[in-house]
Amino acid sequence: MMGKKFVDNFRIIETNALNSTTFLIIIQSEKKLPDIHPGQFVNVEVKNTNDVFLRRPFSIFEVDYPNKTISLIIKILGKGSKKLTEIRQGDTLNVVYPLGSGFTYPEASDSILLVGGGSGVAPMLFLAKQSGIKNVDIILGAKTAHDHINVDKYSKYANLHFTTEDGSLGEKGYVTNHPVFQQLGNYTKVYACGPHAMMKAIAMEARKVGVFCEVSLENIMACGFGVCLCCVEPTKKGNLCVCTEGPVFNLNDLTW
Numbered sequence: 203m204m205g206k207k208f209v210d211n212f213r214i215i216e217t218n219a220l221n222s223t224t225f226l227i228i229i230q231s232e233k234k235l236p237d238i239h240p241g242q243f244v245n246v247e248v249k250n251t252n253d254v255f256l257r258r259p260f261s262i263f264e265v266d267y268p269n270k271t272i273s274l275i276i277k278i279l280g281k282g283s284k285k286l287t288e289i290r291q292g293d294t295l296n297v298v299y300p301l302g303s304g305f306t307y308p309e310a311s312d313s314i315l316l317v318g319g320g321s322g323v324a325p326m327l328f329l330a331k332q333s334g335i336k337n338v339d340i341i342l343g344a345k346t347a348h349d350h351i352n353v354d355k356y357s358k359y360a361n362l363h364f365t366t367e368d369g370s371l372g373e374k375g376y377v378t379n380h381p382v383f384q385q386l387g388n389y390t391k392v393y394a395c396g397p398h399a400m401m402k403a404i405a406m407e408a409r410k411v412g413v414f415c416e417v418s419l420e421n422i423m424a425c426g427f428g429v430c431l432c433c434v435e436p437t438k439k440g441n442l443c444v445c446t447e448g449p450v451f452n453l454n455d456l457t458w
């Protein structure tokens with residue numbers, strides 16, 4: 203699924219605070235967009251700063267080919283993400299894209315469960331939309347209700363289920379505590395993106411019931427093109443760079 207990569211200056215056409223720490227940013231290219239797949243990401247230059255030197259990776263949230271736009275969800279974590287949320291409509295953003303492997307598309311006969319936690323909710327909308335499956339179940343997990351972003355878009359493509367660690371929205375606990383997740387054996391494929399511990403917990407359960415499982419890893423990256431080796435994940439195929447060989451991995455290839 204990996205194709206040609208591009209470096210382009212996109213124009214910011216919309217920035218929108220989804221909550222106090224999470225922003226939706228819509229960027230527009232002057233050129234026709236290449237084919238982009240759910241699970242792929244962009245590597246974004248952070249401008250106007252003296253202390254953020256490396257690009258920062260963000261999953262592709264939505265693609266609008268006719269309007270040549272890509273949407274990103276950016277949650278403030280440190281200096282780079284904070285700076286990116288300060289950009290304004292009309293500014294430009296230098297982006298390398300589309301990077302990494304995407305999720306394997308399901309078959310029409312599949313019954314699929316999508317699970318996103320934290321900023322890992324971002325690629326799940328794109329996957330739900332592109333999956334071609336009518337009855338998609340999706341569990342979105344966060345620490346509190348406040349951390350959940352506007353969900354209207356998700357409910358267009360999936361049956362939505364929530365978890366929060368403090369119980370302020372949906373089921374209290376982790377995504378794996380949700381009753382829908384407890385029925386994992388009813389699905390033929392599960393796709394997940396989120397923090398490492400969450401991916402491991404999902405993988406363990408998927409292995410127990412023998413369901414096809416792909417997880418998207420968010421290992422910390424530097425170069426983004428397979429040179430610095432800082433994003434390496436040990437796998438059954440050896441140490442693989444998450445930026446070029448991932449971020450999506452099949453459970454069977456992981457050593458977990």
Ligand SMILES: Cc1cc2nc3c(=O)[nH]c(=O)nc-3n(C[C@H](O)[C@H](O)[C@H](O)COP(=O)(O)OP(=O)(O)OC[C@H]3O[C@@H](n4cnc5c(N)ncnc54)[C@H](O)[C@@H]3O)c2cc1C
Pocket residue numbers: 243254258259260261262275276277278279280281282283284321322324325419420421422423449
């Ligand atoms: C493939 C991929 C897709 C991603 N998609 C999204 C997305 O759609 N939306 C989004 O908000 N974020 C996403 N992230 C995470 C995002 O790249 C980081 O939040 C961002 O790079 C942090 O940069 P910063 O300068 O703000 O923080 P820094 O100042 O670099 O770091 C602040 C703190 O966060 C830690 N940290 C940095 N990066 C990560 C990480 N990836 N995982 C865990 N801890 C980290 C650092 O160790 C440090 O303690 C993705 C990451 C990857 C690898």
Ligand code: FES
Pocket residue numbers: 422423424425426427428429430431432433434443444445446
């Ligand atoms: S980020 Fe440098 S090798 Fe992956």
